[in-house]
Amino acid sequence: MIHITDKKNCCGCAACVQRCPKQCIRLEEDTEGFLYPQVxxxxxxxxxxxxxxxxxLNHADKLPVQEVLAVKNPDEEERMxxxxGGVFLPLAREVINQGGVVFGAVYDESWEVHHVYAEKIEDVYPMMGSKYLQSKIGxxxxxxxxxxxxxxxxxxVGSPCQxxxxxxxxxxxxxxxxxxxDFLCHGVPSPGVWRRYLAETYGGYDANEQSRLQATAGKNSVLLSSLNATSPIGDIKFRDKTESGWKKFRFVVRYTLR
Structure with missing residues (x-):
C-alpha cells in the first residue's frame, strides 16, 4: 500500500491512483498545491x-545513449x-495522420494544467508550449x-516523472x-502559488474573504484563491518570443477582448 512519509518519495504521477483496482487512492493537494496520494x-x-x-519504488535501469540529434521545426511560424524548437507539432501531426492519439498538457478554464488526449490536429494546438506547472494527469x-x-x-508528452x-x-x-x-526538467513550480498569483493579479481575490478562509483553513488558504468568471485573461505563454525573439524569453499574459 502506498504510504508517503517523505514528499521526496513521490512525484505525483498518479500511476498508483489509476492502477488501483478498488479505486481507493485519491490525490490530495498539500499546502503548496502539489498532489500526493491518500489511501x-x-x-x-x-x-x-x-x-x-x-x-x-521501481527505478528503471539506465540505458546507454543511442543517438543524439539536434532538430528544429522548419516552419518559422510554428517554431515561434x-x-x-517546435518539434512537438510535426511529431503530433505524423501520429494523427496515422490514425493515432496524442497526449499532452493544456490549460483549463481556470488556467490550471491538465493532461488530455487528441485525435484531431486542431485539438493538438492547445498542447503546444511549455506550461511551468504540475499537470494533473487524470x-x-x-x-x-x-x-x-x-x-x-x-x-x-510529459515531464520525466510522468x-x-x-x-x-x-x-x-x-x-x-x-x-x-519528455524534456529537461528542473522541477515544477507550486500550483497553489500560481493559482493565488492569477487570482490576486487578474481577478477573483478578496482580501477579507481570504482572511476568513485563513482562520478556518489555516495553511491551506493559499489554495483557496481562484479566478472569477470575469477574469480578463485570454492567453498565457511561457517563453514567449513574439517581440524579443530567442534572446530574451518572456512570460506573457494576454488580455481577452470584451
Whole structure:
C-alpha cells in the first residue's frame, strides 16, 4: 500500500491512483498545491499493485545513449509559437495522420494544467508550449494503455516523472506503437502559488474573504484563491518570443477582448 512519509518519495504521477483496482487512492493537494496520494485503508485490499507501478519504488535501469540529434521545426511560424524548437507539432501531426492519439498538457478554464488526449490536429494546438506547472494527469495512463492495446499509435508528452510513471504503469512493456517524449526538467513550480498569483493579479481575490478562509483553513488558504468568471485573461505563454525573439524569453499574459 502506498504510504508517503517523505514528499521526496513521490512525484505525483498518479500511476498508483489509476492502477488501483478498488479505486481507493485519491490525490490530495498539500499546502503548496502539489498532489500526493491518500489511501482509503478500509477499502484497500492490499494487492500491492500501487507499489508495483510506482516509479520511485521501481527505478528503471539506465540505458546507454543511442543517438543524439539536434532538430528544429522548419516552419518559422510554428517554431515561434513553440517554447523551443517546435518539434512537438510535426511529431503530433505524423501520429494523427496515422490514425493515432496524442497526449499532452493544456490549460483549463481556470488556467490550471491538465493532461488530455487528441485525435484531431486542431485539438493538438492547445498542447503546444511549455506550461511551468504540475499537470494533473487524470486517467491519461489508463487511456493511453487502452489505445495501445487497440494497436493505435500513441504519442505521450510529459515531464520525466510522468513518462517514468507511464512506463511503470504499463509494467515496462515495450509497446512498438508508443512514442514517449519528455524534456529537461528542473522541477515544477507550486500550483497553489500560481493559482493565488492569477487570482490576486487578474481577478477573483478578496482580501477579507481570504482572511476568513485563513482562520478556518489555516495553511491551506493559499489554495483557496481562484479566478472569477470575469477574469480578463485570454492567453498565457511561457517563453514567449513574439517581440524579443530567442534572446530574451518572456512570460506573457494576454488580455481577452470584451
Amino acid at each position: 482509503d485503508e478500509e477499502t484497500c485490499i492490499k494487492c500491492g499493485l500501487c507499489e508495483k507501478v510506482c516509479p520511485i 509559437n513553440s517554447s523551443s 486517467n491519461s495512463f489508463k487511456d493511453a494503455e487502452r489505445f495501445l492495446k487497440q494497436g493505435r499509435e500513441v504519442l505521450f 513518462i517514468a510513471g507511464l512506463r511503470t504503469y504499463l509494467r515496462n512493456k515495450q509497446y512498438q506503437n508508443l512514442l514517449a517524449v
